[in-house]
Amino acid sequence: MSGAVLRRADPDTEALRIEAESLRSLVRECASAGIARRALLLRLSQLPEDLARPHHLRLARSALDPLAFADRAHLFNLPNGDIAIVWRGEAAAALRASLDAVLHLFADEAERLPNPAALILAFRLPEQAEALLQAVEDLPPPGKDGGAGNGSSGAAASDPLDPQALAALEGALAQADVSRFVRRRQICERLPEGGFQLRWEKRALSVAEIAEALVPERAVRADPWLFRRLTRTLDRRMLSLLAAPQELRGVGPFGLNLNVASILSPEFLRFDGSLPATLRGQVVIDLLPADIMADPAAFLFARDFARDRGYRLLLRGVTADLMEVLPLRRIGLDLVRLRWSPELARLDPDQTLPDAGRTVLGRADTAEALAWGRDQGIRLYQGRAAVPAGTRAVLSG
Amino acid sequence: MRQQGAGRDRPVGPGSGVVAAPGAAVEGSRGAEHALQEAVRRTARSPQGRMVVVLHLSRLAPPGPRPHHRRVARAILEDTAQRHEGQVFALANGDLVLLCRAAGPDRAQPARPAHGPAPSDPATLPDALARLLRVDMPDPTRVTTVWRLEESLPALTAYVAERLAESGPTMPPPASPGPGLAVQPAVVDALAAIAEGKAIADFMQRQTAVLVGSEKRHGPGPNAPLRPLYREVTFSIAALESRIAAVGQAAADPYLFRHLAGRLDRRMLALLADAAGTGGVLDIATVGRGAPPMHINLTLPGILSDSFARFALLCRSFGATVGIEVTLLDACNDAAAFSQARRVLADAGLTLVLDGVSHLSLSLSRPCALRPDLLKLDWSPRLPELASEERLQITAALERIGLHRVVLQRAETEAALRWGMAQGIRRFQGRYVDAMLAAGRTMSCPHAAGCTLRQCVERAAATGAAGRAGCAVTSLLDGMAPPLGPGLHPAPTSGGGPPGGAAA
Numbered sequence: 001m002s003g004a005v006l007r008r009a010d011p012d013t014e015a016l017r018i019e020a021e022s023l024r025s026l027v028r029e030c031a032s033a034g035i036a037r038r039a040l041l042l043r044l045s046q047l048p049e050d051l052a053r054p055h056h057l058r059l060a061r062s063a064l065d066p067l068a069f070a071d072r073a074h075l076f077n078l079p080n081g082d083i084a085i086v087w088r089g090e091a092a093a094a095l096r097a098s099l100d101a102v103l104h105l106f107a108d109e110a111e112r113l114p115n116p117a118a119l120i121l122a123f124r125l126p127e128q129a130e131a132l133l134q135a136v137e138d139l140p141p142p143g144k145d146g147g148a149g150n151g152s153s154g155a156a157a158s159d160p161l162d163p164q165a166l167a168a169l170e171g172a173l174a175q176a177d178v179s180r181f182v183r184r185r186q187i188c189e190r191l192p193e194g195g196f197q198l199r200w201e202k203r204a205l206s207v208a209e210i211a212e213a214l215v216p217e218r219a220v221r222a223d224p225w226l227f228r229r230l231t232r233t234l235d236r237r238m239l240s241l242l243a244a245p246q247e248l249r250g251v252g253p254f255g256l257n258l259n260v261a262s263i264l265s266p267e268f269l270r271f272d273g274s275l276p277a278t279l280r281g282q283v284v285i286d287l288l289p290a291d292i293m294a295d296p297a298a299f300l301f302a303r304d305f306a307r308d309r310g311y312r313l314l315l316r317g318v319t320a321d322l323m324e325v326l327p328l329r330r331i332g333l334d335l336v337r338l339r340w341s342p343e344l345a346r347l348d349p350d351q352t353l354p355d356a357g358r359t360v361l362g363r364a365d366t367a368e369a370l371a372w373g374r375d376q377g378i379r380l381y382q383g384r385a386a387v388p389a390g391t392r393a394v395l396s397g
Numbered sequence: 398m399r400q401q402g403a404g405r406d407r408p409v410g411p412g413s414g415v416v417a418a419p420g421a422a423v424e425g426s427r428g429a430e431h432a433l434q435e436a437v438r439r440t441a442r443s444p445q446g447r448m449v450v451v452l453h454l455s456r457l458a459p460p461g462p463r464p465h466h467r468r469v470a471r472a473i474l475e476d477t478a479q480r481h482e483g484q485v486f487a488l489a490n491g492d493l494v495l496l497c498r499a500a501g502p503d504r505a506q507p508a509r510p511a512h513g514p515a516p517s518d519p520a521t522l523p524d525a526l527a528r529l530l531r532v533d534m535p536d537p538t539r540v541t542t543v544w545r546l547e548e549s550l551p552a553l554t555a556y557v558a559e560r561l562a563e564s565g566p567t568m569p570p571p572a573s574p575g576p577g578l579a580v581q582p583a584v585v586d587a588l589a590a591i592a593e594g595k596a597i598a599d600f601m602q603r604q605t606a607v608l609v610g611s612e613k614r615h616g617p618g619p620n621a622p623l624r625p626l627y628r629e630v631t632f633s634i635a636a637l638e639s640r641i642a643a644v645g646q647a648a649a650d651p652y653l654f655r656h657l658a659g660r661l662d663r664r665m666l667a668l669l670a671d672a673a674g675t676g677g678v679l680d681i682a683t684v685g686r687g688a689p690p691m692h693i694n695l696t697l698p699g700i701l702s703d704s705f706a707r708f709a710l711l712c713r714s715f716g717a718t719v720g721i722e723v724t725l726l727d728a729c730n731d732a733a734a735f736s737q738a739r740r741v742l743a744d745a746g747l748t749l750v751l752d753g754v755s756h757l758s759l760s761l762s763r764p765c766a767l768r769p770d771l772l773k774l775d776w777s778p779r780l781p782e783l784a785s786e787e788r789l790q791i792t793a794a795l796e797r798i799g800l801h802r803v804v805l806q807r808a809e810t811e812a813a814l815r816w817g818m819a820q821g822i823r824r825f826q827g828r829y830v831d832a833m834l835a836a837g838r839t840m841s842c843p844h845a846a847g848c849t850l851r852q853c854v855e856r857a858a859a860t861g862a863a864g865r866a867g868c869a870v871t872s873l874l875d876g877m878a879p880p881l882g883p884g885l886h887p888a889p890t891s892g893g894g895p896p897g898g899a900a901a
Contacts, residue, residue, distance in 0.1 A: 163582035170579065224730065229652040264465035269472045290730035294651040296757035297532050298465060304529050305469055321732030324766040331761050
């Protein structure tokens with residue numbers, strides 16, 4: 001695998017024009033020589049003006065980070081603000097992660113951007129070379145009508161999840177076999193001598209795949225609060241799954257995303273009752289800041305209960321903005337997962353992480369993220385750039 | 398407590414030692430109490446090495462004991478029961494009683510794994526339970542009672558006899574996810590639909606916050622004036638719930654409640670846009686005619702919406718300074734959106750108010766980092782009872798924010814005002830303040846003899862004509878005449894207060 005050539009947007013129009021021409025040349029070359037590539041066009045020029053502020057664009061660009069490590073990945077900044085990325089092979093997981101990140105980024109903006117999926121066009125080369133060239137040529141300049149906000153692209157339109165659809169989905173989930181939707185991610189420790197060692201494996205249900213299977217016509221993340229409510233239902237299903245006989249036999253240290261209410265649920269108590277003694281003290285529970293603040297009294301109760309039962313607690317979904325508002329020590333959790341973004345690298349260099357020894361750097365998909373983490377003294381990573389050397393996880397210690 | 402079906406909602410593992418009231422479908426049968434009485438009688442024949450731990454969940458102040466208190470506590474006691482030949486009795490008043498063998502020196506405890514659960518020695522239970530319940534029952538001595546049977550049989554017997562003699566309602570079993578959860582989305586959807594309908598005045602309310610006295614260091618005296626700071630206009634969730642007989646259900650799930658809040662945003666902005674310049678109760682422009690500025694609650698997507706941009710322009714055109722209240726929960730859910738919303742409000746010249754800050758959330762977070770113009774701290778009767786360390790923590794947090802930016806809300810009692818005053822807080826909102834303002838109005842109202850204080854409070858809270866019917870001097874309801882101080886003596890109210898109650 002080789003890292004992408006991540007070129008920053010250059011204000012010089014000429015440089016961008018040359019970059020666009022490089023893309024066209026590459027596409028034409030693929031077409032003429034029959035070279036197989038995948039390509040993705042992120043049409044930032046189609047964002048409504050108030051969603052095209054610098055931080056939106058920055059976050060949207062970082063959504064492509066997972067693809068940056070795809071084989072032979074090349075990224076192109078185009079004159080109208082769009083970004084194209086071309087790579088070899090399928091890189092299905094990275095593609096999915098990028099798509100999810102873009103959709104998630106604008107999930108709150110259903111009113112102004114009802115169809116964020118229209119921001120993304122995916123191509124297979126050489127078959128769709130002409131379509132890609134056409135897309136690059138034909139895109140209207142910024143500010144013109146016909147953008148993604150009007151849902152005019154060929155992508156399937158999605159209605160946001162509403163309470164009735166949520167209730168129906170929760171009903172369907174109660175009957176569905178969700179075991180095939182469990183996905184695992186590895187949290188690794190950077191070893192002093194170099195390389196990474198698996199510390200624990202995060203288990204989570206793929207919401208995107210569940211939604212595609214059960215409510216393909218609905219955008220489940222469109223309303224962030226209905227989505228959060230849905231995660232409670234998913235928690236209970238996950239806990240029931242793990243409490244099944246033999247499910248955890250021979251399993252190594254693992255982690256779960258849970259809501260506070262889920263830790264206090266009958267399903268958790270059953271899961272706790274079925275947890276093998278060897279795993280006691282080897283399970284990490286990830287909590288979200290908003291979930292903690294939604295019911296602080298329940299959080300404090302759940303935190304102390306989980307601690308007494310030997311669980312380690314991690315605060316996830318922490319961004320640079322939130323670090324100051326929710327200091328880890330004040331919340332009294334064991335670990336924090338800080339989501340990598342290039343913004344972190346631009347923080348005041350004198351401002352160091354107060355809890356680097358207890359920080360997991362999430363979305364560590366690039367060498368840039370790893371380098372920043374190393375400078376901060378971070379040992380734990382989750383992401384495509386932190387690849388374990390072994391397969392046996394060791395959590396304790 | 399009513400008995401659960403076999404294997405249902407059983408907290409931990411098979412072979413549970415829990416005894417709930419048998420035949421439990423009949424409330425008040427006191428089955429668990431009878432079973433406990435029988436077990437005590439049996440054990441009394443050979444009391445050596447036997448002990449009882451009573452977990453007094455009945456002592457938790459409402460809304461406690463919450464279902465998770467009972468569910469988790471039962472699981473913990475049952476775990477100990479399994480290891481120490483014990484039984485758990487779930488009594489009708491909510492108390493849980495563990496009768497088990499005490500871990501003696503001859504009974505070796507299993508070694509605790511490095512990160513394992515606490516040892517299950519029943520003697521350690523009181524500490525563990527007190528720590529777990531300290532938020533809800535700060536006094537650890539009230540959480541549990543431990544009786545060793547060979548020494549304290551009379552006390553235990555008396556306790557059981559008292560429980561048997563009680564005739565109060567049986568504590569229902571802890572709610573388990575199921576039908577209750579399943580209907581929550583439909584309830585919230587129905588509530589939003591009512592608010593989105595036409596007949597809305599009955600479902601809106603307003604409440605005035607006041608500055609008591611001045612910012613002087615030593616605080617106000619008995620005749621300190623009350624100066625209205627702002628008037629918060631909200632949808633009455635209680636009224637909406639009553640319409641569909643769903644009292645207390647809107648906020649049963651905090652996430653669904655935030656979804657509801659988002660839908661109410663759009664309605665609120667539309668209503669205020671319609672009312673602007675009409676001179677009605679919902680007119681943002683009334684501030685120029687002597688009424689305090691308006692506060693409304695919005696979600697972050699609401700503030701970042703086009704509707705809000707139009708509303709902000711409207712405020713500018715009327716010269717209205719409206720306070721926008723954002724919950725701490727919303728801010729923690731999307732800090733980037735919060736920063737963006739703060740910029741939007743600053744650009745529009747509107748006040749940013751951080752709402753929904755409880756003393757617990759204040760102890761977990763640093764809301765001062767969000768740099769609000771005002772912060773609304775929820776009053777809780779627990780505040781005066783906090784341990785000194787927690788009290789110091791709250792005091793330090795309030796000082797970091799700036800006491801001149803703090804409003805103590807839900808100030809329903811005189812105790813709330815006293816606690817706030819002692820902290821140096823001068824801004825208050827709540828039913829106690831409502832009553833003080835109403836008392837002030839009755840002193841200067843020529844028609845006061847025809848009304849009760851409660852009527853005056855309710856009419857001031859109403860936004861529709863029907864709710865205000867019966868008041869002959871509605872300008873007083875709208876705060877356009879000088880209110881009175883707590884001592885009910887007329888007092889001067891003029892003076893340059895901060896706009897919208899914001900920091901001076």
